[in-house]
Amino acid sequence: MSAAEPVFGRPTAETPLFWQRLRRNRAAMASAVILIVVASLAMLAPAFESLLGVEATRVNLFNQYATPGSTHWLGTDEAGRDVFVRLLYGGRISLLVGLVAALGAAVIGTSIGLFAGYHGGRLDTLLMRTTDGVIALPLLPLLIVLAAIDLTKLGIPDGIANSEMTSLYRIVFIIAIVGWTTVARLVRAATLSIRTREFVRAAEAMGAGSTTIMLRHILPNVVSPIIVATTLSIGAVILLESVLSFLGLGIQPPIPSWGNMLTNAQELATRAPALAVWPGAVIFVTVMAFNFLGDGLQDALDPRSVRR
């Protein structure tokens, strides 16, 4: 959410050094391990379902608010569903949303950054002014408007606009179209410095088209800021999804996500605090891990820059 954006002096591609540096960063390594564990658990959700003999969507009104035990590792919720398995399924959705939306934002941001940085001039000014404008806007209220619009009024067929999965597509889309600014600025800055390098000049002299130059010569040299920014924004998106859920505009039940599980549980906070503790804690730990990992990646990719 807040500004934790990396700044890059110049890109480096010294892979062995990179690994060494990353491995020395204990926080980043621990975060990577945590994320791998969380992601694998989420992937294995169906396996856990059959292992424990529970079903994520199985409502059992005679087993509400069960305490943790051998079948229900984290107990059950207000509908008697297994909290642990639901957390795993919720993790699938939350991680998926985080990953896809962050990648989408990275693609948009990279394109804009490359264009602005490479072509320069008026286009650059216009694009960067727009970027600054978007950064300065109070985004959440705008996201609320975007999340509330009726897709059928945009001419999107009813089958897509109103399916069970609509809320998921919608979240990914709206986050991507407002989340690209950081990447755009970083990529532009890196592009500006690379544009004047000899190998770019040489390619230009050999008559390569601007698209080729951008994609084949500049892009590979600006990946590190993209990677770092994307890592950081996955965490931010997971957090944003929970916020939108809280505002009633996130992923809609019956699809579980960490955000809607937490929102649902907060009304029951006095009755069953554990229901609010678990999703809250997983969001917290996961987002924290993404932040530490992003931070570590930045240090490892660009040791000269000051950690910000």
Add this chain to the structure above:
Amino acid sequence: MLTFLTRRIAGMTIVLTFMSFVVFMLIGLMPGDPIDIMIASNPDLTPADGERLKRLHGLDLPLWERYGNWLGGALSGDLGFSRTYNRPVLDILLPRLGNTVILLGLSSLVAIAIAIPLGVIAATRQQTPVDSAINLFCFAGISVPPFWLALIFILLFSVTLGWLPAGGMGAPDAGLIARLDFLVLPVTTLTIASLAGYTRFARAAMIEVLRQDYIRTARAKGLGPTRTVFGHGLRNAMLPLTTIVALDFGALFSGALITETMFGYLGMGKLIYDSILGNDFNLALVGLLLATLVVLIGNFLADIAYAVLDPRISFRALEAA
């Protein structure tokens, strides 16, 4: 100075007009006509009543025409009525704006007041456990779902300990001082989110400054570390922080929306949220514009602060930028 002001004001006007258009169109894409809802909730209303009420509220016109009418009215000073409160929108918005400015201002100040010392401490003790602890704290602040944090605060400080009110604004006739205890939890929640970013920037800026030659010179001359930092470093480190605070204003406003909703604090963020969900078009639109204006003015003030803090930058330079 004058040209600088004119240019900035012209820029703001363009941004606001553009925003008003975009938001108006977006709102037009929202489902559920307010009159339809009224009819659905009251079985005694007939379709004829519906048509009549739609005409009455000008909802039977195409979107373009409605925007034209609105803009015309807005330029002549009539920003329209709130459908839900049945009052002119500014009557509703302005008191809320005041509340939000108090909330944002206080938490910005608190965040800066904490972030600078924290950043300086971290910068002067790089790679020590203190530095790591501050870093951990910062990351925690930006990783916690804000409404969850608010809930924990309410459960802890209001329900369990009973120290602070769980929400609301206090007695309507009480002054700001009497309402301070209602501000503690919202301001704290909001501060924690922005604190992290500020601290990390303060730290980075400070490290940058500490590397500069003149600091080395000062140290070499025998100035103590504290005096070096506060005498020479801080002012220079403040510069990048001002920009960040300004750029962060939009995000801060978003944070205020959640905080206000959670604590029932009567601010703009909550009002905008309610009006969007309640299909109160006018209120949502003007609210969003007002929020944007607040953010733009925040940026503008930061620019001025920048110029004041940095003697090398004059308004002439800002004009050129």
Add this chain to the structure above:
Amino acid sequence: MTIRRMIATTALATVLSIGAVQAQKDELVIGISQFPQGFHPNIASHVALSLIHGMTRRPFTVYDAEWQLICQLCTTVPTREAGTIRDWTTPDGKPGLAVDYTIREGATWGDDKPITTKDVLFTWQIGREETSGVNNQELYRRMEMIEAKDARNFTIFWNKRTCDAAAINDFEVVPAHLEADAARDPTAYRTRNAYDTDPTQSGLYFGPYRITHVEPGATVVLEPNPTWWGTAPFFRKITIRTIENTAALEANLLSGEIDYIAGEDGISLDQALTFEKRHGDRFDVVFKPGLFYEHIDLRLDNPVLEDIRVRRAMLHAIDRNSISERLFEGKQPVADTSVHPLDSVHVEEVRKYPFDPKLAAAMLDEAGWNDVRNGIRHNTDGEPLKLEIMTTAGNRVRELVEQVIQSNLRDVGIDLRIRNQPARVLFGQTIRQREFTGMAMFAWFSSPRNVPRTTLHSSMIPTIQNGWSGQNYTGYRSDVMDTAIDKVEVECSDDAQTRHWTTIQQTYADELPVLPLYFRANAFIMPKWLKGVTPTGHQYPSTLWVENWSAE
């Protein structure tokens, strides 16, 4: 983590605070979860507003806590026996009714001006004005004319002959002497009326209290109205505070910021149940089942739902008893039809649908859905038994019940897909324009003896041709039902009423155009010291009797 410890200490804090001496209260802070949208009694229509105006104003007639029609602003309820209801014929020859009322003695606006028939006529004129913004214009249109005999006696001439002509509960009188100017330009009335521009003006109110302060979105302060005709109210000041987040509302009650959460607009039932368990020693929690009928509308033109056997099987397959017992601890009784058991016209002898999955499965087999593949039934054409259910997104309790129903139906081989929408879309468009394809779960809120014409009569099916009027969203057509509804409205003898109401309920339960679920209850959370609050269970709030409230 921290929360566990927190909860442990909560118990301790509760124990400690009981010891605190409760000072004699003469002020009351009521917590509600919404703020009224405007203050004009005939323009705004909102549960929070009716709660407030219950204390500041009084309707002519209203249903009391025993669901009997009584007079508040009038002297006696008109009846045929007393000759105060008479047949009348409209100028164009239609059967109508003339009904006499007398304004009660001592009824006075807060600025000492008496309430007279002038105000009644003014209210009626504003109500009939096309552009005035009054929402319930149908009421005023049905009043062909009003004749004032003197300052206190008037006669309403209805252009229709119905059995409930005596009730004018929604006729909210407004002061002519304050509003006449604003009403001169009817189009501007809705923004210029004094209730919205100056809601603290004393002359607008005549109840036990008047509004003395308004903070939009947050607070309304009421103080006693010196011109009130009845018993002087106990509380020197009543503050109504809006806190939308129900968790925060609860926390405010516990921390003493508010005294009482009004059931009309308070917290959800399951929150209240939890609250009662944890804080029942400090607060009285009163559950009042009311005229909120939770049900599932079915699209009867859906080829699957067209078949009465499928509808009946579905109701047998839904474990409504467990929903009521496990989720609501029995506080929300299972409904057999849309008529509440406490309603005087309720009939017990209707077809019942106890939970019986075996029977449901047999009925589905019989209906041709006998080929079970992967747990889902298919018919002989190989089509799966698949339906879609919708409800209001963000309503946690409904979403929970929906998922229970999904699970229940899944057990008998019905594949139920959930697709929810925010209330304003669901009610504003999807249901109203019949865009749902299978099932829609929502509630009706009504008054006692409410004739279900708009929801069950075949002339009330919304179509684009009739401008989507009517609330018969299921598309239900039944001659028996139509006749019974037509007759119950005009044949007013006790005998005829019983007969027609019985037909309506039995036909409803037999043909199941709608799956009845349960009647929702409101939870009133009161401090032990608050006495005299009597929940009504219908749309007219308990605050209409606020002068009986007191502290001990």
